[in-house]
Amino acid sequence: MLFPTEMEKINVAFLSEDRGKVVEKLQEQGIVEVKEISGKQEFLSSVSIDTDYLSSLFLRSEKIYKDFSGVMKKHGLLETLLGNRFEKNVSLKKDEMEDVVKNAEKVVKHMEGKTERVGKQIEENKKDSEEVKGIIRLAENLKFFDFDLRLLSSLKKTFALAGKLKLNGIPDLKKDLANFRIYLHSQEFKNEENALIVLGLKPEEGEIRKILLKYGFEFFEVEGLKGKPDKILKEGKEELEWLNKKRDYLLKKRKEFIEEWWEEIERTYVVVRAYRDRLKSLQMFQETKYVSVLEGWMPKKYKWKIQEALDDVTSGRVFFTFEETEDAPTDLENPGLSEKFEVITGGFGLPKYKDADPTIFLAFLFPVFFGFMLSDVLYGSLIILLSFSMRFYFRNRLAGVFSHILLLCGISAIFWGFLFGNFLGNFLGLRGLWFSPTQNPIMLIIISLVFGLVHVNMGIVLSIVQKIRSKKSTIPEISWFLVEAGGLLIIFRIFGMVAEVLFYAGMLVFFAGVVMKISKPMRMIGLISFFGNILSYVRLAAISLATSYIALTVNHISSIFVSGSFILSGFIFTVGHLFNCTISSVGAFINSLRLHYVEFFSRFFEGEGKEFRPLKYEGLEVK
Amino acid sequence: MAIEGLLAIGAGIAIGVAALGSGIGQGKAAAAAIGATAEDTKNFGRSIALAALVETQAIYGLVIALLLILYGAGVIAI
Incomplete structure (x- = not known):
């Protein structure tokens, strides 16, 4: 949770005759990332198909699959952002897979021939159309000459x-x-x-x-x-019309063919890819005539599972060793809804295996910041509505993830909206449970700075934990606390909140922290940026205020017209609030992202981890 | 001119100039960030962070503007 999944390096020795079964089992389990072992490579595949041949078959099927996808899948703005609407795995029985691979060559060849023929005709049609269009343009220029x-x-x-x-x-x-x-x-x-x-x-x-x-x-x-130009123009237009009709016919024919064969090519592509992945992993084994060894990474918690599975497949003729090392790949593991926020952490990079995973904090504070900036009950409800629509319209993983994130953000906006009394600005005239930001902006700024102080310090604490784990010096981080504690005591004394002796103690602690900071030039720069980072959280108040003020303005403008034209007033009200909700939501999302990426992550996060990529069936469900 | 008027002008200049500078900077940074993301989508996170970095100057301007306005309204004393 606070750190990526615990991994172990696994070494497995088994009889070379079992390698096909072993690699198949590994793919079935989907929990081991096979690592390259340098040295002699010599192997036989479980399906007796040459690797180069399979790789080439994969590339050919991939080309056709991508071409067909262009016709079969929608590519609107929403699809570009969130992926295809319906994402489902190809479902097959284990013994059907081998048949698919054996037939793959035939299927791919058939489709290559057919698509090439139609593709050529479409290309020729395009070329002819361009030529005719050129003649038409020319004839139009000369049509005055009879x-x-x-x-x-x-x-x-x-x-x-x-x-x-x-x-x-x-x-x-x-x-x-x-x-x-x-x-x-x-x-x-x-x-x-x-x-x-x-x-x-x-x-x-x-x-x-x-x-x-x-x-x-x-x-x-x-x-x-x-x-004559007139005649050429007339004939050209007729020919172009005919060519367009021919193009439409060819495209229709192509679409019909693709629809007919789509499932077949999708199945072939996914299965060939699975076999290719399997053979690529097989190539990474170290092999002798009788014994093979594989090396890889796996989550520690699945140790028993893999031992049991390989014992079973090799009839016990297998030997394992496990080892804990620091250069393992990263596999993020977070509970419940916080898992959905891994995509935001991943947007910046993956933590190194031994580094802290900030997702759990992000899952809490990202919606809090978003809600604070939007802080309107009705706007929050619209965000929740958007979240549900997204879940209803798209049935893929990425849209599912974002719909959950938006749901939490919407709930947070409603929460803050109740506290600040924002219901489409002041439209309902209700009082907030806490205070009104437009009447007390100073309070809003103070809350933002407190958020900043807490957030940045959380980053420093994570950095300390991380450094203790990797046995590095924590002096730079501890000096922050001295500077902060001393600074706070000085400020409290200025406002007469603490005794004079604590002021001197504060000065001492503050300067001790500063001296620790400026002992190295780079740390001095850090000292300045530290205060800049905290001040940056004022943006939370700024965007929250901007949202409230725009809502107030929309309400005010629409109220001016309400006696003259109710429709115009309603139009201004609806469009104005939709506009405010849209730009404020985008602003809140981006700025919440930024506060995490820049102010929080910069304290501890390096983001240079490599992703854990186990050998598994991608897009394939094997029964 | 009344002091409140001068304070309002000062606040306007503070946020206006800061936002102008920040806007010009962010325009350039965002253009480069889009380019970097187009090259490799893995750059998205860092691109956002770098593009948004320039905004901080506008926030400073806003803080000054708010302080001036609140001083004018008698909410705070400087």
Whole structure:
């Protein structure tokens, strides 16, 4: 709870003939992370399939699976943030798995062939459409010329150019081209631009092109076009319509095919991935002709479970050793709802195996801070409503986690809302159980600073615990307490709350702490940032006040219109409060996150732990 | 001009300038943070922390503004 799950390094020796069964059992149990053992690698797989082949099969099936996912799964904003709506594991019997792997090649090949064919047709269609669109654009530029564009084809002694030019350049251009034997025809069409046709003699073409370029002449590629622009335009539009219809048909056909085969490819992909993972772990074993050894990490509490399982699968021909070391991977373990907050801790990084896991504190104080900043009964209720909607709409793990976090945040906002008397600001005119923040902001700031003091000190205590565990010096942390205790005594004396002798004692303790701090230059910087960190908690009061004031303003503005137009007043009221609830919730969430990440975590958290990744069936339920 | 008016102007300047500076800084930090998160989503936590770091200056401005207003209202004495 306060520290990650206790892990042990496990070494298992068994007969090489049992390795397939052993690795399969490990995957079934899903509690051991197999570690690489350097040295000779020689193995046989339990399904007699070559590893390279399986890896390539996995990559091929993954490509198809991802392509199909793009069609099968929604990719809206909500899905991007919270994952796919329905997340369920592929369910299979153990003996069916081997059949899936054996058929995988056939399935993947069939789908590759089919998707490649349709994909190619869609690609060709796209290319043709682009070409036709280009011709349509060209014909639109030239539609004012009523002649066959074949006339613009260059001949043996003459050339023809078509293009467009800014209107204001025409007179000067005409002057520059006056000495050439040309025919120039211009037609104004749009945005002060002119479509231009230039006919001239072949030997002068180079010079004329240079002059045209000088005036920013934009050439049209008309070579190969036949017929009048109007006709080309009409035919182009018809062809584009036909191509669009063909594209729709191809996409529909592709979707139907994907829907038909989706379950098959999902099953194949998940099973091939499981076998690939198994074989990758198998490669990490140290092997001789008769004996194999595996090394890995596992939670200490499952020791008996793994011993029993491997004893069973090898008929007792197995030998175990367990060892406690400090370089184990991190597996967070928190009780009840606090487990949901592991995702927030993980957002910053994982603690190292021997370091403290702050999730349990975060699970309590994150909602407290959020609620303090939002502090409105009705806004809190809206957050709870959002939490339930999220749970109802999404059936995946991530959405489940966030809906729980929001639920606690909403309850906290309601709690603080009752204390401060905020029900859509002052709309209901009810008094709070404690005090009103808008009438007593100083009190709000004091509470925020007390939160800060407690929170930062919790971080220091965790740092001390962590250092005692790893047998490091705790002097830097203890000096904080001296500075704080001395500082508090000095402040109390200023307000006449303690005797004079305690003031001198406070001074002594304060300066002892400061001397311990400034004994190293870096600690001096820490001393300044320490006070900055505590002051930073004023944001709790600032955001809480801002939420209350915006709510008051919305109520006030809507009340101005209530006698004139009830609908307008209601509209301002609804939109205003929804807006306030949204921005204040986002602000409260981000700032609560920040207070934990910056002010709290910076006291003890390094976040350089490596995640515990046991060999298991991912997305697969084996019966 | 009455002292209350000057205090209100002072409070406005205190929070206004602090928020302006903080806003400019946070804009730059947030842009870099988004870039870092786009490169690797594991950077999200640290990016938020770094982007939000600049906000503290605005909080200092707010504290000064509140102190001035409360002094003007006679709630506190300096």
